[in-house]
Amino acid sequence: MTTPAALLATAATLTALTGATAGTAAAAEPVSAPAPVTRPDGSGECTYPAKQIKGTPWSLQRVLLDQLWQDTKGTITTGKDKGKPIRVAVIDTGVDIKNPQLKDAVDAKSGVDLLPKPKDENKEAPPGGPTTDVVGHGTKVAGIIAARKAPGTGFVGIAPEATIIPIRQNDEKGTGNTTTMATGIEKAVAAGAAVINISQDTATPLKADSALERAVEKAIAANVVVVASAGNDGLDGKVKQTYPAAYPGVLAVGASDRNNERAAFSQSGDFVGVAAPGVEMVSTVPKGGQCVDNGTSFSAPYVAGVAALVRAKHPDWTPQQVIAQIEQTAERAVNAHDRYIGWGVIDPVRALNEDDHPIDHVTLNQGPAHNVEAPQPAALATGETPQQRQERLATYALGGTAVIVAIITGAAIITRDRKRRGRA
Structure with missing residues (x-):
């Protein structure tokens, strides 16, 4: 098990690697770059391919998967698209389909590679394509959403019948910028995404009516749920907004730990909608196997997977209604919004079962808050x-x-x- 000190060190590394500051839209400033290195157990670097992690991750142990999937695993249940998989765009570093758990989950033909080609004709072009992921970040994000079941591991995606649209927009050098992210959102909408996951952020607001803001607005208007990570700069305790997470209509996701408390690195702010597991998160990596990582980058796809299930079950619900459903059913200690974990820590089963009718916003109950203690992973228990x-x-x-x-x-x-x- 990773120690608290090792976890904070990992979070600090993530912050250092993703702390780019965005300026105006015209300047096309870089968005934060994903971390290129992860540690599977706190003792060594993760290499690709990785070994299979046999046990069921704690973030899945807390969910009754049979109850979660009793209506759908990501296949649309009603309407004109009944029987088709819900489509989720991952705007990230690409999604490697050499991992067996992702081979059948990714629509490579709909994918897009937005990384620029080298201007120097004598310089060899890096490996390209939306299913190329030299970092591993996008492959982990996609796995948390839609990894298929596989022998030898207890890890599986939240929506294991959903389809991933891979959009490669960034790399370990932070090549991606606000313009390419905006383009990525537009490409995702054109490819038929019902949900878009963005596990990247900028550090300061962009000018009003920036290309990124316009792209987000168009996506929401096109009936797409946009989920974005809140960021990993929370160690300093300062409250600030990150983008695109803080744009109106976007579901901003912070990271929670095993105790349903905010992870130390998770960025806090009034824009945070919900929190989700983001500590010691198991997921797929390039070429095969799984590794463990930390960050709001992996909290966001956990929520995006739930959003995909809600959309598959209720394809006629609006993005706002899907978001309100997730926020309404979250576990919270008090009947109020919290700048650290938003409306609470996501409860996937409640989100899929307490859905008799759509709602447009959170309604606070008069009684005590829903604060059921999450099941503790038996294999990790150190005492009674x-x-x-x-x-x-x-x-x-x-x-x-x-x-x-x-x-x-x-x-x-x-x-x-x-x-x-x-x-x-």
């Missing part, structure tokens, strides 16, 4: 859980009562026998 302790104490109490009853009963029998012998 609170429930086990209660059961143990209850057993002691019952056992003690039984002993007392036995003593009293025994004493009564002895007294009775003595009286009988005295009469005789």
Whole structure:
């Protein structure tokens, strides 16, 4: 298990590698670049291909998958597109389809590569194409959304029948910028995406009516749910907005840990809609296998996967209604919005089951907040859980009562026998 110190070090590394600052749209400033290196267990670097991780990740242990998938695993259930897979665009570093769990999940023909070709004719062009991912970031993001089940691992995507549209827009050098991201959003809409995942961010606001803002607005108007990571610059404790997550109509996702609390690196702000698991996240990597990583980059696709399931079950719902459903059913300690985890930590099963009718915004209940303790991964338990302790104490109490009853009963029998012998 990764130690807290190692986790903070990893988060700091992510922040250092993704801390680019965006300026005006005209300047086409770079968006934050994904981290090129991950650590599978806190002790070594992840190499591609990686070994299979056999166990079920904690982020999936907390979900009753049979109940989550009782209506759909990502296949549209009603309407003119019934029976077709819901389409989710991943605007990132590409999605490697050599990983067996992604081979049948990716629509390579609809993919787009927006990275520029080298201007120097003598310079060899880097490997290209939307299914090329030399970083591994986009492959992990896609896996959390739609990885298929595979023998030898307990990892699977949240929506394992959804289709991924790969849009390669960035790399380890931070080549992507606000203009290419805007273009990526437009390409995703044109390719029929019902959900767009953007696990990238800028550090400062762009000018009003920037190309990126216009692209987001057009996507929402085209009935597309846009999900974006809130960013990994939260270690300094400062509240700030990141983009495109902070644009109106976008579902901004922060990172939570095993205790449903904000991960230390997760950027806080009033724009955060919900939080989702983002610590020690298992997912697919290029060429095969899985690795572990940390960041809001991996919280966002967890939510995008749930959004894909909601859209597949309710294709007639608007983007706002899908977002409101996810926010309404999130687990929260208080009946209010929180700048750290938004409306709470996403509850996938509630989002797919408490859906009798669409809603347009969160409605606060008069009673206590929905704050059910998440199931603890049994394989990772280091001591007895609170429930086990209660059961143990209850057993002691019952056992003690039984002993007392036995003593009293025994004493009564002895007294009775003595009286009988005295009469005789």
